[in-house]
Amino acid sequence: MELSHTDKNGKANMVDVGHKPNQLREAIAKGFIKLQPETVRLIRENQMKKGDVLTIAEIAGIQAAKRTPELIPLCHTLLLTKVDVRATLTDTGVEVTGYAKCIGQTGVEMEALTAVSVSLLTVYDMCKAVDKSMVIDNVRLVEKIKTNLD
Amino acid sequence: MELSHTDKNGKANMVDVGHKPNQLREAIAKGFIKLQPETVRLIRENQMKKGDVLTIAEIAGIQAAKRTPELIPLCHTLLLTKVDVRATLTDTGVEVTGYAKCIGQTGVEMEALTAVSVSLLTVYDMCKAVDKSMVIDNVRLVEKIKTNLD
Amino acid sequence: MELSHTDKNGKANMVDVGHKPNQLREAIAKGFIKLQPETVRLIRENQMKKGDVLTIAEIAGIQAAKRTPELIPLCHTLLLTKVDVRATLTDTGVEVTGYAKCIGQTGVEMEALTAVSVSLLTVYDMCKAVDKSMVIDNVRLVEKIKTNLD
């Protein structure tokens, strides 16, 4: 077994995907930011006022997905056909789910994970004045699908 | 107590920092990516070959710190005077520490946290072919310092 | 009278602001997108459902303000201390107001105008499936303030 992004001498290596077939690629990632009860209450109140907090976090995630190849040095540019980010308030924090989809030669898990990470950082930013103990946790891939085009 | 980034109607609000004094701002953030033992072994082997994996993760973090205001919608542009990102291999994964510093009117915690998050995503990207169960965890601020200029 | 961005030979010229004093700079711009009554009705309905349309337009405007020097070739990079964008639904369309502020050596009118323009384009994007006759109009500066620092 070998790291796909390094060659035999350990050097950086952008994986050549030129020979791979175009396939329908989908990925779902999730992550969580733990908040204090008071912070959860403030976001709930904000949502009741038709507030913007969770929407801004979702938009930040969608935009970050599109910029994944700028952020992650060895990622390929892809033509995402769909990105969806949902931020949901729970009793202990905000859970973010990110979905990315493309027809391309390599998978979209980094796009889904980047969307989730930046969305969670955006929640952090908006709550940092009131909550000094936030933690971003459990950012992981939950599903990855590859479908042949007919 | 109120969310600083929303007004009374819950609308998005970039906090006005124009009246704040220029101060020396520093922040340290940390985060972790859990890896399987085999993945840890491969990165260790890569490091022994003077490999690039951890360096690329560090560089990606430094560069991401500088682009924080592009990623986080309500963040201010700052003139960072120093960013440092260290990725350390442990027996169970990679720990990333990010440090940001500026002289400015608002803090640099989002810069440190963004550096850590993108650095961890970069490790994820380079290991995703060999490890299907990675989790990014415990991304948090560990220190924030504000010093008056003389 | 002379164009400030061209020299005597007509060549492009980024104005040197290095000798100007740091001042508090503020600017307000406005613009409008004309919509069909049915489109106005759909946005109103969206707002009643706590919908995202106007919030997304506002966020897009805030983010664009921060990227003005990337978009406008001869603009200077500035450290905006505050950006505010408000999108308001009227009976005939959406009016966007953009406010930008910085302490710096040159004015922020281009930042306010860029925020307004991109915010209006974002409304256009979200309504283009239902409205084929939208027009963006009357994008202009409404106020520009320069205040000496004490």
Place this chain on the structure above:
Amino acid sequence: MELSHTDKNGKANMVDVGHKPNQLREAIAKGFIKLQPETVRLIRENQMKKGDVLTIAEIAGIQAAKRTPELIPLCHTLLLTKVDVRATLTDTGVEVTGYAKCIGQTGVEMEALTAVSVSLLTVYDMCKAVDKSMVIDNVRLVEKIKTNLD
């Protein structure tokens, strides 16, 4: 009729274009910036000296078209095969025409409109020292073509 970018709950929604066929997509947009007679005279003089003003506005528009998905949150990344921007001086201002073309799964009207808007903002920037009453007007789509690939 429904807004295509929001779901039944009013939430932001990047339209899934993955099932659409690749087609030749073209769009033409136009817009105008009203200038004072003296400003028109100065630009005419600049053009007679082989000046740069209109060229810079055109280049800014071409570059902005390529960055549309970074600016407009719910836009898809596309591979534009051609962008053309023409800025023409009239007796009352500058008219900008933008043309965008791609082979892809969604239209290029936002790319043409973004090119026009940023090109007009660039004219604004270069004339703002001499003209305090400029207005950007009538930014709209004038043609949109979709052609099947054989």
Place this chain on the structure above:
Amino acid sequence: MELSHTDKNGKANMVDVGHKPNQLREAIAKGFIKLQPETVRLIRENQMKKGDVLTIAEIAGIQAAKRTPELIPLCHTLLLTKVDVRATLTDTGVEVTGYAKCIGQTGVEMEALTAVSVSLLTVYDMCKAVDKSMVIDNVRLVEKIKTNLD
């Protein structure tokens, strides 16, 4: 013979590549930065310590290749399937080789050349405190390949 990027009136012109077939496109570029013997010695020492200097230069080149259409006004966005950048220390400086590959409607020489140029600038940046006479030289295309897809 004519410049392909200007029309009969000398105006800027993004070449329309929409009618060209998708082909496998590859390009290799090279360039060199001349360094003083002492600087070469310091980089050699850095490499012996498993140092980062050449790796950072390589990563900067890979990332720049992906951003070529943002930097070069009339370049098209492409989906690079592979970028490789190698920085090699010689007795008189650092030689950088850049390789780019895509399946697309236009060539990738600008991507290879941009990778090489930014990689060399990154070496310059890291050595500028110790070497005041560095020169970047001989940046050129060494191979360009176009292969029909079957």
Place this chain on the structure above:
Amino acid sequence: MELSHTDKNGKANMVDVGHKPNQLREAIAKGFIKLQPETVRLIRENQMKKGDVLTIAEIAGIQAAKRTPELIPLCHTLLLTKVDVRATLTDTGVEVTGYAKCIGQTGVEMEALTAVSVSLLTVYDMCKAVDKSMVIDNVRLVEKIKTNLD
């Protein structure tokens, strides 16, 4: 003597400039692209038609200077107060001179060099259909000035 961007273990290191005084910083860089006589003739003809080739190269250079910290991993963000790029046709090619200026805590040589490099790459791009033997040469710093503020 030591490389300023690496620590004792050879690791990447963004130099801390936080303790340095704000000074007026200026830098001038130059570079050259060798062209075949026929290419020189075509650019001369383009210039006689009030053509855009050299203007586009200059604008690309100005814009690149502002994005230097995005391209060069260990560079600091600076507030450039002036950038000037001049492309001059000679009998054997195009010479580009780049000037950058800021008031800040670190020098602007990388900004001037990046402007020159990207400007030369832009000439390359526009001439590559007619000239297969272009070489970018002699990119170097020609002057660097540091002036105390009073």
